Amino acid sequence: MMRHRNLLITVLLLWSLAPLLWQVYTSFSTHEALLQPLGEHNHRWTLDNYRQVLTANPPFWRYLFNSVIVGIGSTGLTLLLAIPAAYSLSKVSQNVARTAKFLLFGAALFPYVLLFLALLELARSLNLGNNLLALSFPYAALSMPLAVLLLLSAFRDLPSELEEAARLEGLGLWQRLRWILIPLIGPATASTAILVFLFSWNEYPIAMTWISRADLLTLPVAIARIAGSSVYSIPYGAYAAATVLGALPLLLLVLIFQRQIVSGLTQGAIKG
Amino acid sequence: MNLVLQNIGRRFGSNWIVRHLDLEVSEGECLALLGPSGCGKSTTLRLIAGLDQPNEGSIYIAGKDVTRVSPVDRRIGMVFQSYALFPHLTVFANLALGLQVRGIGASDRKQRVASVLALMQLEDLADRHPAELSGGQRQRVALARALLRDPLVYLLDEPMSNLDAQLREDLRPQLRHLILKGSQPVIYVTHDQHEAMAMAHRIAVMRDGKIEQIGTPQELYHNPSSLFVASFIGRPQINLLPAESGIIKAIRPEHLQLSSEGIPCRLIYREWLGTSQLLMIESNRGPLRMLCASEIKIPETIRLKWSPEKEHQFDASTGERC
Numbered sequence: 001m002m003r004h005r006n007l008l009i010t011v012l013l014l015w016s017l018a019p020l021l022w023q024v025y026t027s028f029s030t031h032e033a034l035l036q037p038l039g040e041h042n043h044r045w046t047l048d049n050y051r052q053v054l055t056a057n058p059p060f061w062r063y064l065f066n067s068v069i070v071g072i073g074s075t076g077l078t079l080l081l082a083i084p085a086a087y088s089l090s091k092v093s094q095n096v097a098r099t100a101k102f103l104l105f106g107a108a109l110f111p112y113v114l115l116f117l118a119l120l121e122l123a124r125s126l127n128l129g130n131n132l133l134a135l136s137f138p139y140a141a142l143s144m145p146l147a148v149l150l151l152l153s154a155f156r157d158l159p160s161e162l163e164e165a166a167r168l169e170g171l172g173l174w175q176r177l178r179w180i181l182i183p184l185i186g187p188a189t190a191s192t193a194i195l196v197f198l199f200s201w202n203e204y205p206i207a208m209t210w211i212s213r214a215d216l217l218t219l220p221v222a223i224a225r226i227a228g229s230s231v232y233s234i235p236y237g238a239y240a241a242a243t244v245l246g247a248l249p250l251l252l253l254v255l256i257f258q259r260q261i262v263s264g265l266t267q268g269a270i271k272g
Numbered sequence: 273m274n275l276v277l278q279n280i281g282r283r284f285g286s287n288w289i290v291r292h293l294d295l296e297v298s299e300g301e302c303l304a305l306l307g308p309s310g311c312g313k314s315t316t317l318r319l320i321a322g323l324d325q326p327n328e329g330s331i332y333i334a335g336k337d338v339t340r341v342s343p344v345d346r347r348i349g350m351v352f353q354s355y356a357l358f359p360h361l362t363v364f365a366n367l368a369l370g371l372q373v374r375g376i377g378a379s380d381r382k383q384r385v386a387s388v389l390a391l392m393q394l395e396d397l398a399d400r401h402p403a404e405l406s407g408g409q410r411q412r413v414a415l416a417r418a419l420l421r422d423p424l425v426y427l428l429d430e431p432m433s434n435l436d437a438q439l440r441e442d443l444r445p446q447l448r449h450l451i452l453k454g455s456q457p458v459i460y461v462t463h464d465q466h467e468a469m470a471m472a473h474r475i476a477v478m479r480d481g482k483i484e485q486i487g488t489p490q491e492l493y494h495n496p497s498s499l500f501v502a503s504f505i506g507r508p509q510i511n512l513l514p515a516e517s518g519i520i521k522a523i524r525p526e527h528l529q530l531s532s533e534g535i536p537c538r539l540i541y542r543e544w545l546g547t548s549q550l551l552m553i554e555s556n557r558g559p560l561r562m563l564c565a566s567e568i569k570i571p572e573t574i575r576l577k578w579s580p581e582k583e584h585q586f587d588a589s590t591g592e593r594c
Contacts, residue, residue: 159354159356161352161353161354161356162356162358164321164323164343164352164356165350165352165356165357165358165417166358167323167343167344168321168323168343168344168348168350168421169344169369169370169373169374169417169421170344170370170373170374171369171370171373175373179358179369180358183360184358184359184360
């Protein structure tokens with residue numbers, strides 16, 4: 001039994017990690033080694049790909065920084081709006097909440113790419129182009145449905161007696177949120193924040209169309225713009241190096257908040 | 273200080289949870305709201321606390337109409353069934369939070385919490401979180417929070433139901449000492465008739481959102497006003513004889529006596545309870561429960577009788593006493 005489980009875990013790990021390992025392998029390989037993986041090479045391993053990415057102008061760190069700014073902006077804005085929305089929805093009558101949930105599910109499932117031309121028009125008429133923080137608006141709006149749904153179930157799972165006890169103790173609405181409810185939904189908030197951050201980190205079409213100045217690009221767009229030595233060669237190694245560098249901050253974030261995320265995602269599975 | 277409920281009604285849609293409820297609890301009195309689950313006792317408690325609004329009627333605390341007053345201004349000391357301690361705060365912070373919000377200075381706050389912790393013998397646990405406490409300790413913290421509220425009314429919602437039997441017995445004197453010695457009215461919600469009889473001066477038996485009967489434990493036991501109260505109060509349960517010409521006769525198990533002139537019966541089995549024994553008996557009037565001293569030897573075939581003045585009579589159709 002135990003051996004079967006270990007085997008299964010190994011297979012699953014290989015299955016999910018293989019693309020990542022391949023990416024790392026590619027990022028350290030010379031162009032020749034990539035084209036002829038089985039051939040004999042004098043120079044199989046190289047740091048050139050990283051050198052190319054990091055010494056480009058503007059430097060890679062600039063894009064990383066841009067993406068962090070946009071990510072923090074969107075995550076902050078989303079939570080700022082989603083927490084009060086979720087709290088209110090946890091208080092309204094069952095019928096209203098059910099309708100709202102249905103609509104939110106619809107919005108969460110809607111393919112947002114269909115919106116991006118309309119969003120581009122909006123950006124043009126409101127003069128939001130080439131503004132990093134302005135990207136947070138569509139990102140927060142697109143993340144809202146999922147964030148509200150996740151936080152709503154977290155609020156629902158809190159025993160109502162806790163808030164009632166706080167009311168009897170004299171805590172007003174804001175104090176109850178600040179001292180009791182928001183701390184208690186911490187795990188759900190952490191996992192929601194990560195999901196929003198991830199979406200903003202990976203988002204491509206809106207970032208591509210809203211930002212045109214080279215020093216304001218976010219990571220995905222910047223990576224796509226890495227140029228090869230000629231039009232006919234694709235710089236696989238440089239792409240891979242940029243992708244690995246771009247994934248590092250997220251990896252760090254997930255490592256730090258690992259426990260909160262896991263407990264947040266499984267919250268509601270078991271009523272405590 | 274007293275608590276008065278006048279013609280209280282609360283409905284959800286067209287369904288009345290409680291209706292036409294009148295209640296008066298005087299200074300220092302403990303009143304138990306007793307009834308099966310869904311009878312409206314918890315709703316009544318929430319209405320008094322202000323956590324829910326009645327659709328009709330008025331509530332007075334210490335002579336003041338508080339029907340539209342917010343929960344905090346009613347000054348309620350409440351112990352919830354789940355204790356509702358804030359899980360992310362230490363015992364000290366749990367107790368201090370309310371004082372802080374109500375504008376009590378840091379040093380005063382610290383002193384008041386410390387004295388309540390000492391009173392409840394919780395000093396060593398001040399830095400623990402609720403998850404690190406036993407059930408009895410949590411209950412004491414919840415009580416301490418209610419005491420610190422300096423309330424006009426105490427509301428206890430099944431405060432013992434999460435504790436084991438031994439602990440309940442140990443905590444009852446403490447609860448009585450801490451709360452019932454005060455001048456505040458106390459409402460004690462429970463579905464356990466034994467606990468209601470042990471703790472309360474008076475018991476209000478509730479059924480389907482109405483008070484079926486209100487009185488001292490003795491009154492309810494000896495003079496139940498309905499079949500429902502008669503069978504709800506007293507364990508082992510009262511014996512109900514089959515209806516005869518629209519009348520149901522009821523007789524308590526301890527009032528059955530062995531007698532050669534009685535009705536013929538057969539002993540099915542006995543439960544030995546220490547000082548007494550409970551006998552399950554089959555008779556021509558249906559099954560009977562009899563409680564008697566454990567020394568008495570009971571043969572398999574016996575004759576039982578009871579004196580007519582120990583008999584309760586109820587109308588078979590309405591369940592009311594007649």
